[in-house]
Amino acid sequence: MDKTWNNKAWFLVLPVLVLVAFTAVIPLMTVVNYSVQDTFGNNVFTWAGTEWFEDLLSSGRFWEAMVRNLIFSFIILAIEVPLGIFIALNMPKKGWGVPVCLVLMSLPLLIPWNVVGTIWQVFGRNDIGLLGYYLNAIGIDYNYVQDPFDAWVTIIVMDVWHWTSLVVLLCYAGLVSIPDAFYQAAKIDGASRWAVFRYIQLPKMQRVLLIAVLLRFMDSFMIYTEPFVVTGGGPGNSTTFLSIDLVKTALGQFDLGPAAAMSLVYFLIILLLSWVFYTVMTNYDAER
Amino acid sequence: MARIDVNHVRHSYLPNPQKDADFALREVHHTFEDGGAYALLGPSGCGKTTLLNIISGLLHPSHGQLLFNGRDVTNLSTQERNIAQVFQFPVIYDTMTVYDNLAFPLRNRGVPEADVDRKVRETLEMIDLASWAKKKARGLTADQKQKISLGRGLVRSDVNAILFDEPLTVIDPHMKWVLRSQLKQLHRRFGYTMVYVTHDQTEALTFADQVVVMYDGGIVQIGTPAELFERPRHTFVGYFIGSPGMNVMPVAIDGKTATLGSQRIELPGAPKAGSGTVELGIRPEYVRLGRDGMAVSISKVEDVGRHKVVRAKLEGRDIAAVIGEDETVPAEPKVRFDPAGINIYADSWRVEMGA
Numbered sequence: 243m244d245k246t247w248n249n250k251a252w253f254l255v256l257p258v259l260v261l262v263a264f265t266a267v268i269p270l271m272t273v274v275n276y277s278v279q280d281t282f283g284n285n286v287f288t289w290a291g292t293e294w295f296e297d298l299l300s301s302g303r304f305w306e307a308m309v310r311n312l313i314f315s316f317i318i319l320a321i322e323v324p325l326g327i328f329i330a331l332n333m334p335k336k337g338w339g340v341p342v343c344l345v346l347m348s349l350p351l352l353i354p355w356n357v358v359g360t361i362w363q364v365f366g367r368n369d370i371g372l373l374g375y376y377l378n379a380i381g382i383d384y385n386y387v388q389d390p391f392d393a394w395v396t397i398i399v400m401d402v403w404h405w406t407s408l409v410v411l412l413c414y415a416g417l418v419s420i421p422d423a424f425y426q427a428a429k430i431d432g433a434s435r436w437a438v439f440r441y442i443q444l445p446k447m448q449r450v451l452l453i454a455v456l457l458r459f460m461d462s463f464m465i466y467t468e469p470f471v472v473t474g475g476g477p478g479n480s481t482t483f484l485s486i487d488l489v490k491t492a493l494g495q496f497d498l499g500p501a502a503a504m505s506l507v508y509f510l511i512i513l514l515l516s517w518v519f520y521t522v523m524t525n526y527d528a529e530r
Numbered sequence: 531m532a533r534i535d536v537n538h539v540r541h542s543y544l545p546n547p548q549k550d551a552d553f554a555l556r557e558v559h560h561t562f563e564d565g566g567a568y569a570l571l572g573p574s575g576c577g578k579t580t581l582l583n584i585i586s587g588l589l590h591p592s593h594g595q596l597l598f599n600g601r602d603v604t605n606l607s608t609q610e611r612n613i614a615q616v617f618q619f620p621v622i623y624d625t626m627t628v629y630d631n632l633a634f635p636l637r638n639r640g641v642p643e644a645d646v647d648r649k650v651r652e653t654l655e656m657i658d659l660a661s662w663a664k665k666k667a668r669g670l671t672a673d674q675k676q677k678i679s680l681g682r683g684l685v686r687s688d689v690n691a692i693l694f695d696e697p698l699t700v701i702d703p704h705m706k707w708v709l710r711s712q713l714k715q716l717h718r719r720f721g722y723t724m725v726y727v728t729h730d731q732t733e734a735l736t737f738a739d740q741v742v743v744m745y746d747g748g749i750v751q752i753g754t755p756a757e758l759f760e761r762p763r764h765t766f767v768g769y770f771i772g773s774p775g776m777n778v779m780p781v782a783i784d785g786k787t788a789t790l791g792s793q794r795i796e797l798p799g800a801p802k803a804g805s806g807t808v809e810l811g812i813r814p815e816y817v818r819l820g821r822d823g824m825a826v827s828i829s830k831v832e833d834v835g836r837h838k839v840v841r842a843k844l845e846g847r848d849i850a851a852v853i854g855e856d857e858t859v860p861a862e863p864k865v866r867f868d869p870a871g872i873n874i875y876a877d878s879w880r881v882e883m884g885a
Contacts, residue, residue: 430614430615432639433638
């Protein structure tokens with residue numbers, strides 16, 4: 243009796259397979275199906291082959307949106323990660339300040355995406371918004387509706403306000419897990435403040451930082467709601483990210499074929515980047 | 531290396547200590563001689579780690595003064611005191627190699643790289659990790675990590691003292707022996723002043739020349755392992771050291787005899803017992819079980835391998851005796867107290883025997 247194969251075992255995984263089929267595989271295949279066909283409504287489809295993919299990859303609009311996405315994610319990470327670490331390092335480790343800080347930090351995370359967008363949309367308006375009105379009152383020409391630069395600044399500041407807390411909370415969790423003995427030993431070894439950060443705090447935060455970077459990257463790369471509410475992708479196309487472009491194509495113009503092709507490419511990009519992150523993280527673990 | 535004088539040091543973790551109970555360290559006045567190996571022994575919460583952290587400068591005492599070689603260091607920082615300390619859990623810098631870990635304290639002090647290299651190589655030899663120099667420190671076992679913590683202290687040749695805060699707690703039993711004997715060797719070869727905090731009497735007694743027994747925020751006795759065993763100054767030392775601890779029973783003293791219930795016990799001398807509670811203490815090793823003496827009823831015999839521990843009742847009180855592995859318990863057991871092992875305590879403190 244050394245038979246290790248038993249085909250009846252497949253029944254055990256059947257429920258999962260069925261569930262995944264309905265929630266993921268079938269919708270995905272529908273998209274694949276759309277992406278190689280053309281339709282003029284009435285459920286009449288004609289074969290289009292790789293036409294949509296070729297169109298998409300040769301379209302300037304797609305690449306521009308992609309570059310915007312990458313720039314946006316890069317700026318977000320470059321601001322939120324160092325800022326998050328800095329705030330976490332300066333948060334109190336004991337006493338009444340801890341709950342106060344934690345609650346303050348969690349507040350932005352509790353607000354729904356579209357509300358965040360609305361808050362900043364109003365906040366930045368020149369006529370009734372506190373920020374927009376006073377910036378203009380002190381002589382700074384700020385108008386996110388017309389100026390692409392102002393629109394970018396608004397969206398980035400909004401995202402930093404919304405999501406830096408996540409990085410802070412993750413880093414803080416890493417920091418409080420460091421036993422006192424490490425700081426005491428560092429004192430005895432005569433370590434400077436910088437050496438304590440570089441050799442004790444940063445290594446202990448490394449794992450949570452990787453997760454923070456991964457989460458913030460994926461989230462910012464898929465950003466949709468906030469810029470949609472604040473700028474609607476404008477002025478012009480200056481804040482049109484991939485997701486906004488996708489929704490415009492699929493729902494605005496009802497071009498199912500091109501939108502499906504775009505979704506697949508978008509999906510593959512995120513899959514690729516997630517795989518890269520996953521590899522980096524598992525390699526890091528293996529090294530330990 | 532330095533002589534360390536702890537002058538009337540008191541410490542409280544409260545902002546405004548009033549009564550004695552507010553102090554984690556009631557009052558310690560003691561001199562750690564240059565090159566001595568000391569153990570601070572006591573139960574959890576007796577203040578031994580507090581005392582250690584005051585010596586290293588991680589804590590500033592509420593009252594009192596600390597001298598290194600006669601120089602007042604009470605207000606100096608840890609770094610300025612030039613102390614090495616090994617903690618309960620190994621502290622290593624994960625991302626560095628073993629070599630860099632040892633070099634860290636020197637580089638922080640701006641020592642020239644050539645000297646760093648020489649000192650680190652010497653230290654790696656001393657702690658037996660020379661072949662691991664280039665390895666990342668995080669892959670090491672607990673005892674190797676603890677050796678690195680120790681090495682970071684040894685690498686600075688001019689340290690005033692090396693302090694240990696229960697350093698072997700997380701080490702496997704067989705490695706404990708190895709590390710402890712390596713520590714003894716290092717002490718003999720280089721003559722460091724070492725202070726070793728522990729709650730494990732075996733560790734304290736094997737490591738130290740002088741054991742400082744602490745209880746409830748104060749020092750109750752300082753002595754060699756033999757002194758602590760033969761002549762405990764306080765009943766606590768009697769209970770705490772030895773396995774099982776000393777038998778202590780209330781008695782009435784009349785000249786050279788002690789009365790315990792209906793039994794009379796001959797003493798080696800007439801103790802100068804004053805008023806208050808008078809107790810007789812005798813270690814189980816000095817209780818002789820045989821056919822003559824005071825009648826006892828046996829409740830249990832524990833065979834611990836090298837010898838047997840007999841638990842019995844004498845005049846309604848629990849008493850322990852140690853007998854040889856081959857000895858048997860007689861049918862009508864009786865006990866005698868060997869006069870050499872008898873100590874008399876008045877209000878828990880030992881009193882001298884008169885002639």
